[in-house]
Amino acid sequence: MSESADDRGRGDRGLQRRNAGGAGSRPGGPGRGRPTGGSSGRSGSSSGGRAGSSGRSGSSSGGSSGGRGAGDRSRGTDRRREGDAGRGRPDRAARGDRTPRADRGGGPPRGERRDRDDRPRPVPGPPIDEDVTGDELDPAVRRELDSLTKGHAEFVARHLVMAARLLDADSELAYEHAAAARRRAGRVGLAREAIALAAYRTGRYAEALAELRALRRITGTIEYWPMMADCERGLGRPQKALDMAGADEVRKLDPDGRIEMRIVAAGARRDLGQLDAALVTLQSPELVAAVSPAVARLRYAYADTLLAAGRENEAREWFHRAAAADADGETDVADRIAELDGITFSELDGDADTGTATDAGD
Secondary structure, three states: OOOOOOOOOOOOOHHHHOOOOOOOOOOOOOOOOOOOOHHHHHHHHHHHHHHHHHHHHHHOOOOOOOOOOHHHHHHHHHHHHHHHHHOOOOOHHHHHHOOOOOOOOOOOOOOOOOOHHHOOOOOOOOOOOOOOOOOOOOHHHHHHHOOOOHHHHHHHHHHHHHHHHHOOOOHHHHHHHHHHHHHHOOOOHHHHHHHHHHHHHOOOHHHHHHHHHHHHHHHOOOOOHHHHHHHHHHOOOHHHHHHHHOOHHHHHOOHHHHHHHHHHHHHHHHHOOOHHHHHHHHOOHHHHOOOOHHHHHHHHHHHHHHHHOOOHHHHHHHHHHHHHHOOOOOOOHHHHHHHHHHHHHHHHHHHHHHHHHHHHHO
8 A cells, every 4th residue: 555544644533532243153063062872862762662552552451362461571671671781881880980070171070169260350451541530531422331330331431531542642552442442342332433443543454444344333323434445445455445435325424524535535546556546536626625624634635646646846835735724733744845845955955066066176
């Protein structure tokens, strides 16, 4: 990809604005734990029952020549017992030499309880600043945690505040805080949003995309549709990003969201080596609209694409226009302008030195 996530224009401001579900593997298929040959054993028992019924029918005939007497029934019972013994069934007393359940890895013996201290404990998460209480969240946002117990809600809220606080300064640590919150609140949209933004900022595009999809299922929001498309870019699928740029969801975005989608689509064109098409994608009425953070990012993307196309003078002009719209300093446009001006000054100084040397030689 030709640009980093920051260079493409940040679409991950939702968490800061707000101050701020895969099933596990199943333990086996059908019939797991059943002894082999169990059904044939049950069939044998039924057969034996039917034979016994036939014997009872004969005795009720009043001792006719075809019926069996009590002695016959007794001999039949003996034969059945002998047959059972021949089937290899061990005497119950002989089973005492079996390996105890605990030694077979099947858990503690009956009557014993596993020591609770031996149970694995969940990882609590990275340290939280002492001044963070969780009340820093907007009350409307905090209400999303009402489905949790009081202790879990406080834990999640504090880690979400830390994730928002660190997202720009230390995105990796912000990711760890967001992951801690998600472990306790996987069904809460706010927690999925936080981990998605942090994953996106740290280049974990597959995870970010999965979490954004989960967020959409939970909340129904399409706010992060442009970011989902940008994740497709990050995964090396620019054509998929372009397909998303033409989807019906784009019409449902607010004006800033549509600008973000335009920036992502232009980036996808650049990924495909289509610089001219990228410039056309960015040439919209919003370029000269009233200043806003979204307009600043649009102008920045346009200037950067002009520079990639070798149109340096136009690029410098649009970088300056981006700076005029970027009152909050969301982009690094000031650094880009200084870089361009520095290159120009170096070239001019080099030319002047060369001219001076030539004059001296003459």
